[in-house]
Amino acid sequence: MTSLSLSPAAGPQRSAAAPKAVAVWLLVCAGMVFAMAIIGAITRLTESGLSITEWKPVTGALPPLSEAQWLAEFEKYRQIPEYQLLKRGMSLEEFKGIYFWEWLHRLWGRLIGVVFLLPFVWFWVRGQVSRALAPTLAGLFLLGGLQGFIGWFMVQSGLTERTDVSHYRLALHLGMAFLIYAALLKVALGLLDPAPAPQPAAGRLRPHAWAALALLGVTIVWGAFVAGINAGFAYNTWPLMGGTLAPAEMWTQTPVWLNLLENTAAVQFVHRWLAVVTALVVLSLCWQAWRTGGGTRLRGVAAGLAAATVAQVGLGIATLLSVVWIPLATAHQGGALVLTGLLVWTLHLLRPPETPRQATPLTATPLTEMPAPR
Incomplete structure (x- = not known):
C-alpha cells in the first residue's frame, strides 16, 4: 500500500x-x-x-x-x-x-x-x-x-x-x-x-546600524531622565550651558557617578552630547548606505533617516530654547519614535539572506503491507 x-x-x-x-x-x-x-x-x-x-x-x-x-x-x-x-x-x-x-x-x-x-x-x-x-x-x-x-x-x-x-x-x-x-x-x-534584496556592504553596515540604534536607545533613556527631574529647565541656551560647555554644578553630588543620573545639570549635559554623538553615527550610517551603492529602497530609507535625524536635533535645541514648550517637547518625543522606526526598517533591509531550506512535506508514516486475507 x-x-x-x-x-x-x-x-x-x-x-x-x-x-x-x-x-x-x-x-x-x-x-x-x-x-x-x-x-x-x-x-x-x-x-x-x-x-x-x-x-x-x-x-x-x-x-x-x-x-x-x-x-x-x-x-x-x-x-x-x-x-x-x-x-x-x-x-x-x-x-x-x-x-x-x-x-x-x-x-x-x-x-x-x-x-x-x-x-x-x-x-x-x-x-x-x-x-x-x-x-x-x-x-x-x-x-x-x-x-x-x-x-x-x-x-x-x-x-x-x-x-x-x-x-x-x-x-x-x-x-x-x-x-x-x-x-x-x-x-x-x-x-x-x-526576503529583502541583498545589499552591497550589508555585513559592514549592519553593525553600524545596530550601534546607531543602541545609541539612540541610551539617548532616549537620558531624555526620560531629563523629563523626570525637570532638567530641561536647568539651562535653556545652546550650545553653552550657563556660559560654559560643562557647568561646575554638574559635580555637586556624591558619589560622583550619581550626578550622571540625578543632577539636573549633568543629566542635561549627558543627554545633549549623547544626542550629538548619536546624530553623527546615524548620519555616518546614511552616508555609507549611499556611498556603497545600496538599493533604491535602502537609499530612500537612508535619506529619510538623515532628514529625520537633522529635524530631531533641531527639535531638541528648539525645545531647550523655548523653555520646554509643550508642542515642541511633544514633537521631540515623536521624533525619537520616527528615528526608531527608520532604524528598524534599515536593519530589516540589511538582514543577511537566509540559507534556503528545502521544504519538507508533512507526510504520514508509511503503512506496511497488510497480509492478504485467507
Whole structure:
C-alpha cells in the first residue's frame, strides 16, 4: 500500500494575503503605540500623571459621570503630596483638565490591548498565524500587559512621599513603549518583506546600524531622565550651558557617578552630547548606505533617516530654547519614535539572506503491507 501524503498541496490552501493582513494589523498596533507615546508625553508635560490615584483596569475605563463622582476623585487627588505641596488651591475645573489626559492615556492603553488581542485570536482561529509566529505575538501581548503594570508602578511612586514620579520608573515605562513599538515594526516588516534584496556592504553596515540604534536607545533613556527631574529647565541656551560647555554644578553630588543620573545639570549635559554623538553615527550610517551603492529602497530609507535625524536635533535645541514648550517637547518625543522606526526598517533591509531550506512535506508514516486475507 502506498504512503498517505499530507503535504500542504493536498489540503486547503492558506490565503496568500494572510501574512499581509497580519502585517497591516501589526502596523496599526504600532501606530497606536506611537499615538500612546505622544499622549503620554502630553500627560507628563501637563503634569497630569498623578491625577488618577487608583488603578482600576476594568472599571477605570469610564470617567466620572456626575458632579459627586468628580468631587470624590478630586478629594483623592487632594490627599497626595503633589496637590498639598504644589497644586494647593487648584479648582475642580482645573483638575478635570489634568484628569482628562491621564484618563485618555490609560483608556488608549486598554484600546491597544483590545485591538491586539481580538484580531490575534481571529487570525489564529483561521489558521493565519504560523506556529513560528504565534509565540512572538503572544509575547508581544504579554509585554503590553507588563507595560500597563509598569505604568501603575511608575504612578505609585508619586503618591506617597514624592511630588512627582520616579524618573527611573519613567525611563523604564518609556523604554518599554519604544521596545514594543520597535518589535511590532520588526515583525510586520518581516511579514511584508520576508526576503529583502541583498545589499552591497550589508555585513559592514549592519553593525553600524545596530550601534546607531543602541545609541539612540541610551539617548532616549537620558531624555526620560531629563523629563523626570525637570532638567530641561536647568539651562535653556545652546550650545553653552550657563556660559560654559560643562557647568561646575554638574559635580555637586556624591558619589560622583550619581550626578550622571540625578543632577539636573549633568543629566542635561549627558543627554545633549549623547544626542550629538548619536546624530553623527546615524548620519555616518546614511552616508555609507549611499556611498556603497545600496538599493533604491535602502537609499530612500537612508535619506529619510538623515532628514529625520537633522529635524530631531533641531527639535531638541528648539525645545531647550523655548523653555520646554509643550508642542515642541511633544514633537521631540515623536521624533525619537520616527528615528526608531527608520532604524528598524534599515536593519530589516540589511538582514543577511537566509540559507534556503528545502521544504519538507508533512507526510504520514508509511503503512506496511497488510497480509492478504485467507
